[in-house]
Amino acid sequence: MITWTWEPATGIDVPAIKDIAESMFQNEIDGIWVADPIAYMRNITGAVVNQYYTPGSELILVARDDLSHAILGYLWVKRGQKAPWSDEETAMVQMVHVDLGLGARQRVKLITEMISAWETWCANFGIGIVCSTTMRDDQAGFLKIHARCGYVVRGSYAYKRLR
Numbered sequence: 001m002i003t004w005t006w007e008p009a010t011g012i013d014v015p016a017i018k019d020i021a022e023s024m025f026q027n028e029i030d031g032i033w034v035a036d037p038i039a040y041m042r043n044i045t046g047a048v049v050n051q052y053y054t055p056g057s058e059l060i061l062v063a064r065d066d067l068s069h070a071i072l073g074y075l076w077v078k079r080g081q082k083a084p085w086s087d088e089e090t091a092m093v094q095m096v097h098v099d100l101g102l103g104a105r106q107r108v109k110l111i112t113e114m115i116s117a118w119e120t121w122c123a124n125f126g127i128g129i130v131c132s133t134t135m136r137d138d139q140a141g142f143l144k145i146h147a148r149c150g151y152v153v154r155g156s157y158a159y160k161r162l163r
Contacts, residue, residue, distance in 0.1 A: 002065060002106060004072050006117060008051060009060040014044050016071045017062070017097075024100045028136050047076055047094075056125040061117055063098075063110055072106075073098035075114040079127055091122050093132035096142075108145060115149045119162060128163045 009017065018041045026035050047058045059077040064070070076094040083090065098110045115132075122130050134142050134156050146158035 002067075002072070002102065004063040004065055004110075006061050006063055006113065009044075009048050009062045009074060011045060011048055013062050013071060013074075014041050014048065017041075017044050017074050020071060020074065020097050020099065021095070025097055025136075044076070047078070059118060059121045061114070063113070071099075072102060073110045073114070075118060077118045077121065077130075079122075079125065081131070088129055089127055090129040090131050091118065091127045093118065093130070096132070096134075108141075111142065111145050112149065115146065119160070122162050126163075128161060130160050130162060132158045 018037055021040060022035065022037060029035060044060070047060050050057045051060055057079060059075070061075050062071045063073045065072055073096075075096050077091050078094050079089060079091045081090045081092045082088065096111065096114055098107045100107070102110070118130060122128075132146060132151070136142065139156055143153045143156070143158055146160075147153050149160070151158035151160045
């Protein structure tokens with residue numbers, strides 16, 4: 001059985017993060033956006049820098065295989081978003097990617113741990129609402145995990161009031 005450890009992403013992780021996005025999820029954006037790996041790596045790198053030098057601005061965690069040290073999944077959350085009808089701060093989940101080669105139970109466990117991690121991060125920084133969304137073609141399972149964690153699911157969006 002594969003086990004993993006969660007760690008804050010570093011600059012060294014950026015190429016592997018890009019590789020997971022490109023190899024497993026690029027087909028989800030094909031026909032809508034033209035993928036630019038350099039732009040993605042630049043954006044991830046900026047978020048990693050923000051995480052270190054402006055704590056609480058963004059959260060990027062990687063799940064690293066305890067044996068191989070390969071990245072099995074990562075999450076990216078950004079704070080400071082607001083709905084047009086409210087001034088309440090919302091944390092927006094920018095990205096959730098897991099290695100699709102893992103078994104279904106391991107993927108569910110990774111995603112459940114991601115949800116717990118970003119909720120803890122939000123609580124630590126006083127963010128009262130979190131929003132996670134998906135544009136994947138097959139999104140039912142992902143959103144079902146959110147619903148089991150107490151999120152209100154509306155279309156492809158999952159919302160949760162934390163305080």
